Structure formats: C-alpha cells, structure tokens
Amino acid sequence: MGNTALVGHIVRETLARVPSHVDRDDLTSAGLAALVQSAHAFDPDRGVPFARYAATRIRGAVVDELRSIDWASRSVRRRARDLDATRSQLSATLGRPATPQEVATATGLSVEEVGANDDDVARAQVLSLQAAEDSSVGELLVSVTPGPESVVEHRERLTYLTEAIAELPERLRHVVEQYFLAERPMAEIAETLGVSESRVSQIRAEALVLLREVLHRELEPDLATAPARPHGCAATRREAYFSAVATRHAANLRRPHGSVGVNAQA
Numbered sequence: 001m002g003n004t005a006l007v008g009h010i011v012r013e014t015l016a017r018v019p020s021h022v023d024r025d026d027l028t029s030a031g032l033a034a035l036v037q038s039a040h041a042f043d044p045d046r047g048v049p050f051a052r053y054a055a056t057r058i059r060g061a062v063v064d065e066l067r068s069i070d071w072a073s074r075s076v077r078r079r080a081r082d083l084d085a086t087r088s089q090l091s092a093t094l095g096r097p098a099t100p101q102e103v104a105t106a107t108g109l110s111v112e113e114v115g116a117n118d119d120d121v122a123r124a125q126v127l128s129l130q131a132a133e134d135s136s137v138g139e140l141l142v143s144v145t146p147g148p149e150s151v152v153e154h155r156e157r158l159t160y161l162t163e164a165i166a167e168l169p170e171r172l173r174h175v176v177e178q179y180f181l182a183e184r185p186m187a188e189i190a191e192t193l194g195v196s197e198s199r200v201s202q203i204r205a206e207a208l209v210l211l212r213e214v215l216h217r218e219l220e221p222d223l224a225t226a227p228a229r230p231h232g233c234a235a236t237r238r239e240a241y242f243s244a245v246a247t248r249h250a251a252n253l254r255r256p257h258g259s260v261g262v263n264a265q266a
Contacts, residue, residue, distance in 0.1 A: 004157050004215050006051060007031035010058050014066070027062050029208040032215075033180050034061035036165065039158050040181050079117050083107060088228070095233030097202060157219060160249060164214045167244040172207040179204055213238070214245050 011027045038054035086106050090098035104111045165176055171193065178184045178192075179200075190197045216223040227235035 004032070004035065004161075004219060006055060007035055007058055010055065010062060014062050022066065025209075025212075027065055028212060029205070030061040030065035031058045032208060032212055034058045036161060036176070036180050036211075037183075039161060083114060083117060092228045092232055092234055095237070097206065157215075159252070160215060160218055160245070161211070163248045163252065164211050164245050167241060167248055168207055168210060169241075172203055172210070175200055175203045176207045176211075210238070210241060214242055217242055218246065218249075 007028060011024060011031055014027060015022060015024060034057040035054055038050070038057045042050050042053055044050070083103060086103055087098050090102055090106060094102075098106075100111050100114055104114045107114070109117075165173060167173075168176060174193070175189060178189045179186065186197050186200050190200045193200065213224070216225075227238060229235055
C-alpha cells in the first residue's frame with residue numbers, strides 16, 4: 001500500500017469509531033502533514049520500515065486533530081457547515097479566500113457572530129481516546145507495512161509530495177516548510193510574514209488542500225474532484241499548479257538519479 005493510501009486507510013479506520021460530524025478532510029490534512037514530516041525526519045539506518053514509522057506519526061496527528069474538536073451543539077455545527085459552504089462558494093466566485101466581512105455579509109451575520117462560531121468549533125474537544133471504555137482508536141487501527149514490491153511506489157509518492165511542496169505559491173510553501181518541517185510556532189511564522197496567526201492558519205489550510213488535490217490528481221485519479229467553476233480564476237490557478245508539479249516531476253525524471261528538494265524553487 002502506498003503511503004498516501006496509508007493516510008486514507010488510517011482516516012477511514014478512525015472515522016468508523018468517532019462521531020459522524022468529524023470531518024474527513026480535516027483528518028486527511030492532519031495525516032498528510034504528518035506524512036510530509038515523516039518523509040523528512042525518516043532515518044533508514046534505524047532499521048524501521050518507513051511505512052511503520054510514518055503510520056505512528058500519522059496516527060498521532062489524527063489523534064491530535066480529534067482532540068482539537070468536540071461535541072459542539074447541533075446549531076453550532078449546522079452554522080459551521082453553512083459558513084464553510086459559503087466560504088467555498090465565495091472563494092470560487094472571487095478567485096481568492098473570502099474575508100470575514102464578505103462571509104458575514106453573504107450569510108446575514110455579523111463579523112463577530114462568524115468569529116464566535118469559528119471559535120466555538122475550534123475550542124471544542126471531541127474525546128479522550130485514552131478514556132474509551134473498551135480500547136483506544138490507536139489500538140484498533142491496523143498497522144500496515146509494505147513489502148519490498150512497494151518500494152518503488154513509496155519512492156514515487158514521496159517524490160511527488162516533495163515536488164508538490166516545491167511548486168506551491170511562495171507564501172503557501174513558506175508556511176508549509178516552516179510549520180510542518182521546521183516545526184516553528186505559528187506566532188513566529190505570522191510575525192515573519194507580517195500577518196495574523198489566523199491568516200497563517202488559513203494559508204496552511206489552503207496549502208494542504210492543494211497538496212491533497214495534486215496527489216490525488218497524479219497518483220489516485222479516482223479520488224480527484226472537479227472544481228465547482230471549471231473556468232473560474234481559482235480553477236485556472238489550480239490547473240497551473242498541477243501543470244507545474246507535473247513539469248517538475250518530468251524534469252526530475254530526466255535528471256541522473258532524479259534528486260529533488262523542497263527548497264528547489266526560488
């Protein structure tokens with residue numbers, strides 16, 4: 001099993017044992033981020049197969065993501081879903097992320113109400129896996145270690161992931177590298193960029209969506225999704241990004257030993 005597929009496997013196993021309101025994309029983004037970190041921290045000399053090492057970090061990231069959310073009231077969850085749908089629609093129409101004021105205007109809420117709802121969801125805590133009555137999710141998840149025949153696939157996926165990070169727009173790439181790879185606090189990244197921590201969080205989310213989409217596009221086409229507005233500005237930029245990743249990959253294949261690096265892009 002490829003390592004991006006390993007993320008999907010762990011997420012599916014987790015979703016079968018948690019409340020239905022837990023969002024698949026949130027867990028997948030957390031798992032994908034952990035896979036990125038694993039690719040850069042992995043030491044093959046320790047004798048541990050990469051998939052086993054990555055699975056541990058992916059499960060840990062999924063558990064942390066679960067702990068960051070909780071049972072919010074139905075009204076809060078319903079409003080959160082409405083706000084997310086509005087943000088997606090506005091983003092497709094505007095070709096950029098909507099501002100809090102634009103979201104508030106579109107939904108008939110005040111900026112304060114939009115922020116309060118986001119805070120309610122963010123502050124909530126879903127469950128303590130260690131406190132489960134029978135067994136923890138971590139114990140129930142199946143450990144998957146690929147055999148030798150998966151080595152080539154494993155390398156290809158890691159190569160695509162590295163190339164995809166390198167082709168991210170500069171600010172998105174900077175946040176991914178600093179937050180996930182350098183493990184710098186969000187406050188420090190925000191100060192460096194001269195933006196708020198909430199904006200850094202938004203940039204991080206945008207980057208993870210792009211990374212997930214390009215990996216689906218290149219490696220698991222069945223999971224790829226079409227944009228809501230195929231001819232809109234956002235879809236055009238997304239296609240340009242996909243094309244850049246494909247071009248970088250093709251160029252690296254032509255190089256002797258095809259080495260790539262996250263910092264290869266200026």
